[in-house]
Amino acid sequence: xxxxxxxxxxxxxxxxxxxxxxxxxxxxxxxxxxxxxxxxxxxxxxxxxxxxxxxxxxxxxxxxxxxxxxxxxxxxxxxxxxxxxxxxxxxxxxxxxxxxxxxxxxxxxxxxxxxxxxxxxxxxxxxxxxxxxxxxxxxxxxxxxxxxxxxxxxxxxxxxxxxxxxxxxxxxxxxxxxxxxxxxxxxxxxxxxxxxxxxxxxxxxxxxxxxxxxxxxxxxxxxxxxxxxxxxxxxxxxxxxxxxxxxxxxxxxxxxxxxxxxxxxxxxxxxxxxxxxxxxxxxxxxxxxxxxxxxxxxxxxxxxxxxxxxxxxxxxxxxxxxxxxxxxxxxxxxxxxxxx
Numbered sequence: 001x002x003x004x005x006x007x008x009x010x011x012x013x014x015x016x017x018x019x020x021x022x023x024x025x026x027x028x029x030x031x032x033x034x035x036x037x038x039x040x041x042x043x044x045x046x047x048x049x050x051x052x053x054x055x056x057x058x059x060x061x062x063x064x065x066x067x068x069x070x071x072x073x074x075x076x077x078x079x080x081x082x083x084x085x086x087x088x089x090x091x092x093x094x095x096x097x098x099x100x101x102x103x104x105x106x107x108x109x110x111x112x113x114x115x116x117x118x119x120x121x122x123x124x125x126x127x128x129x130x131x132x133x134x135x136x137x138x139x140x141x142x143x144x145x146x147x148x149x150x151x152x153x154x155x156x157x158x159x160x161x162x163x164x165x166x167x168x169x170x171x172x173x174x175x176x177x178x179x180x181x182x183x184x185x186x187x188x189x190x191x192x193x194x195x196x197x198x199x200x201x202x203x204x205x206x207x208x209x210x211x212x213x214x215x216x217x218x219x220x221x222x223x224x225x226x227x228x229x230x231x232x233x234x235x236x237x238x239x240x241x242x243x244x245x246x247x248x249x250x251x252x253x254x255x256x257x258x259x260x261x262x263x264x265x266x267x268x269x270x271x272x273x274x275x276x277x278x279x280x281x282x283x284x285x286x287x288x289x290x291x292x293x294x295x296x297x298x299x300x301x302x303x304x305x306x307x308x309x310x311x312x313x314x315x316x317x318x319x320x321x322x323x324x325x326x327x328x329x330x331x332x333x334x335x336x337x338x339x340x
Contacts, residue, residue: 014223017290019065023222024281024296026064027057029303030081031278033090036307037080037097041257045315046097049126050111051078055220055252058277059184060085062225063152066233072142074122074135075154077112078184078251082154087119094310100317106328107320120149129155129162132181136168139179139242150178150236152229158189160203169242173210176241180232181207183246184219190255191263204246212244219247220275 013020034052041050053060056078064085067073075082083093088104096103096114103109104116105124114124122138125131135153142149159165160183172179183203187194194201207214213235217228225247232243250272254261261269285291291299 013284013288020281020285020290022065023061024285025299026061026085027278028300030057030084032303032307033084034080048110050257052253053078053081056184056186056249057081058222058225059219059247059249062222063229065226066229067152070120070149072120072122072138072149072151074131074138076131076156077126079114079124083114083121086121088116088121090306090310091313094314095317098314099319100314101320102317129159129164132165133168135179136172136177139177142178148237150180150233152180152182154182154184157183157185157194157203160206161197169210169212172242173212176239178236179242180236181242181244184249185246186249186251204244207244212242214244216246216248219249220277222277222281
């Protein structure tokens with residue numbers, strides 16, 4: 001497995017036209033959706049916490065092109081793009097941001113807690129690192145049931161400081177669970193740099209304590225993500241146990257909408273934007289005549305229409321009725337005394 005990838009905008013394509021088009025469309029959808037969500041938050045249409053994914057799109061798009069529909073995915077609270085990548089519609093995600101009953105979590109989860117049983121997307125978790133043992137547990141269920149499905153468990157760089165990670169890694173390796181752990185290392189846990197919070201700054205090395213195959217990947221390069229995920233998923237699916245991937249990526253926005261991100265220099269942000277995964281993929285499409293400028297414009301326009309349609313859908317959808325308060329919280333068979 002390659003640990004990093006060097007990006008060359010003029011290099012010959014490594015994959016098919018269809019795959020590059022898929023990557024471009026998926027990443028552009030995530031980007032435009034997040035930009036619109038940011039605008040709506042500023043208009044107070046979306047309330048509560050809101051963590052945008054701008055800049056990190058290749059980490060999801062490169063994984064989705066490897067995963068099957070039956071593979072599970074779980075992540076933390078920066079989860080809108082993961083849900084969309086896994087197949088949840090823009091309408092359902094936007095309605096959830098609005099707190100409407102038509103949202104993927106029936107308006108009860110909001111930005112940080114999105115779920116879809118249909119699409120095998122298990123959150124969306126607000127507790128830092130809380131999803132890591134859950135990801136191992138989902139993988140255990142797949143192993144126990146004798147499927148060939150895997151679980152891809154995402155986390156932020158701040159989450160690797162949680163004790164739950166080490167407990168989960170130990171058990172995952174002991175039982176050879178079919179899970180791929182992915183840390184999206186965007187260099188900052190909220191506003192604190194990795195260098196200020198950990199003696200180990202190359203986070204993939206943490207897996208070595210458990211003899212877990214661990215690699216560092218250029219998370220700004222969708223090709224590199226695809227290749228690393230292909231190898232990792234094959235390894236986990238074949239019964240050899242977990243893999244830990246450190247995706248070196250970058251978020252263009254602050255930690256959340258309330259974060260002005262003054263702890264970063266403009267030069268640092270611009271340096272990462274110069275290798276934006278969407279623009280790089282677009283250039284590959286154009287350079288190799290996989291698409292024309294008109295084709296790209298048509299894709300962009302179609303995405304813009306989908307995003308605006310999701311906003312209208314969310315605006316027109318009703319809020320949950322008061323009778324929904326206790327639904328989907330407790331199992332009625334176990335708690336019959338709960339009165340609706």
